Amino acid sequence: MNHQIISMADLRSLGASIAGNLVTEADHEYDDARSLWNAMIERRPELIIRAGELTDIPLALDFARSHHLPLAVRGGGHNVAGHGTVDRGIVLDLRACNKILVEPSLRQVNTGPGTLLGELDQATSAHGLAVPVGVISRTGIAGLCLGGGFGWLTRAYGLTVDNLLAAQMYTPSGEKVRADAQENPELLWGLRGGGGNFGIVTDFTFNAHPLPETVLAGNLIYRAPHWPGALHALRDWAENLPEAMTVIATVLVPPKEWELGTDTILAVGFVWADPDHQAGTACMERFTELAPPDVQDVAATPWPEWQSSMDDVFPKGVRAYWKNTGFDALNEDTISMLVRKAEELAWPGTAFDIHVMGGAMARPAQDATAFPDRSSEFWINIYGFWKDRAQDAHHVEFIRGFYRDMRTVTHGGEYLNFSSIDAPSAAGFDALAVYGPEKYARLAALKRRYDPHNELRLNHNINVSS
The missing domain is CATH 3.30.43.10 (Uridine Diphospho-n-acetylenolpyruvylglucosamine Reductase, domain 2)
Structure with a gap:
């Protein structure tokens, strides 16, 4: 055309x-x-x-x-x-469309498509509530939610999509449609992980959860000699981890403001989402007894402060490339590979996260939402954030190579919010492979109904127009 x-x-x-x-x-x-x-x-x-x-x-x-x-x-x-x-x-x-309405008595919050996570956190925390969202407060709620939503409350309260109660959207033809448990429930199912394929969402209604004024949170830091022990301990700790504890282990060259030197570290970060900090401390100590940290930085921290603590590591204008996959076991082969890759990662600007999954996000049935895969025990995100264009080829190839190596010890799976694309269009995106045949069939039916001409195609696209 x-x-x-x-x-x-x-x-x-x-x-x-x-x-x-x-x-x-x-x-x-x-x-x-x-x-x-x-x-x-x-x-x-x-x-x-x-x-x-x-x-x-x-x-x-x-x-x-x-x-x-x-x-x-x-x-x-x-x-x-x-x-x-x-x-x-x-x-x-839609950045200016960021109105937020918190309804404390209902434990719900309504927000517009331009809202940033930090704005939502500030509004809900004023009422002792929180919506499970991502880990960078400058992220937009719309894209995060429609793709899934991993974060520091994932094990306690599930994915962002698990907490989406209702949505309103404009279809490409300009029709305004509401989706909730009674009205267009199949559309609500598709919005919970199917991305921006069906319309432009104008209003999100979320379930909000009680959260203490301060959360017990921190990082347990390990130098290279202790990486194998820390990863073995992470495996054992994860087996009986309470749902209140969400854990993300990160390997990176620390930013200067962390004052940890320039050597690569493993930081086991955590958030305890229960007001009983004594119980959270006891849970953390079960891990540190298995793997005593080289440095420990743990404190009761206001939720919005913790949520924004990594923002400056990912400022606007960085160059970024990400790959990710789920896996089920921190076995000897996987730990050996992760330690080897951590040893190779000796420059600032590239890192990887290991998310401990399970808990509340694993409770819903696989077909309860369109979100592709909630069965994995762990998830790895391999990512880069650098500023010099001359570093593009090196960092991108490291990430791709790491991802290829991980695929030999994982079952696959892809979290689309963590996925770069390798071409100017999303033509190479294989929706059938990501969602599987049953979910793909339902998503394709929704696409035919709400966007039959694929006008909303600049996304991880479900293309049924050909």
Whole structure:
């Protein structure tokens, strides 16, 4: 389909109709407006529509369709694959649509598609509540939720999608649709892990959980000689870990502000989500008895403070490339591989996380949501965050090689929020392989119903239009 050139008259008409504003290449803020968190994603959209109100969404959909231009939807702009932008198309930026309403008596919260995790954390923590979200507070809630949502409360309260009670969205045709347990429940099922394939979500309603004013949280730091012992201890500790304890072990060259030197470390990070800190300390000590840390940094910390503690490690404008997979056992072969890769990782800018899964996120049946895989005991995310373009080839190849090696000891699986793409489009994404035949069939049926022409295709796409 041929794209139409946008005339000045059309721009003036659209600009007069929307509550927000328009940005084109002629505007001085264009480069800032088109930039994403991942600086490796370089796109030059024809037009950026900065929505001022949710009612701007159907206008943007109609404008893109009438001009035969591809539409990218952006919430927080933190997606590593760069789905929130497009060359020579239209970007709909929803960042200003970030209203939050907390209903403490219901233990629920409503939020718009432009909300960042830190904004949500601040609003809910004021009422002693929290929604399970990701670990970087500058991430947008929309993309995180629609893809799943791992974080520091995963074992205690499940994935973000497990806590999505209802959603409202505009379909590509401009129809407003609600999805909850009574109204369009199959659509709610698809939104819980199926990404932005069916419409533009305008409102999310989440279940919120009681959380103490301060959580017991910290990092247990291990130098190279103690990595094998710490990983063996992690394996044993994970077998009987209480659900209140969520653990993410990270291997990286520490940032300067951590004052831990320049040697690669293994940091076993944790959050205890129960108000009984004494019980949390006892749980932590069961691990430290197995593997005494070289450095211990543990404290009762306000939830928003802990949630934002890694933000500066991942500032906007870093170059980023990620790969991930699930696995079921920290056996000898896997531990040996992880230690070997940790020894190879001797530069700042690349790292890997091992998420201890299970707990509340493992309780729902596999088919309860569209989320691809909740059966794995562990999950590894291999990622890079650097600034120098000259480092791209080296760091990307290390991540790819590490991922290939991990596939020899894992069963596979992919968490799409942790997935980069290797081409400007998502054409190489294999939705059938990621979701499996039964979930894919249900997702494909939803796609045919709500977006039969695949107008919302700049995502991890379920393409049934051909």
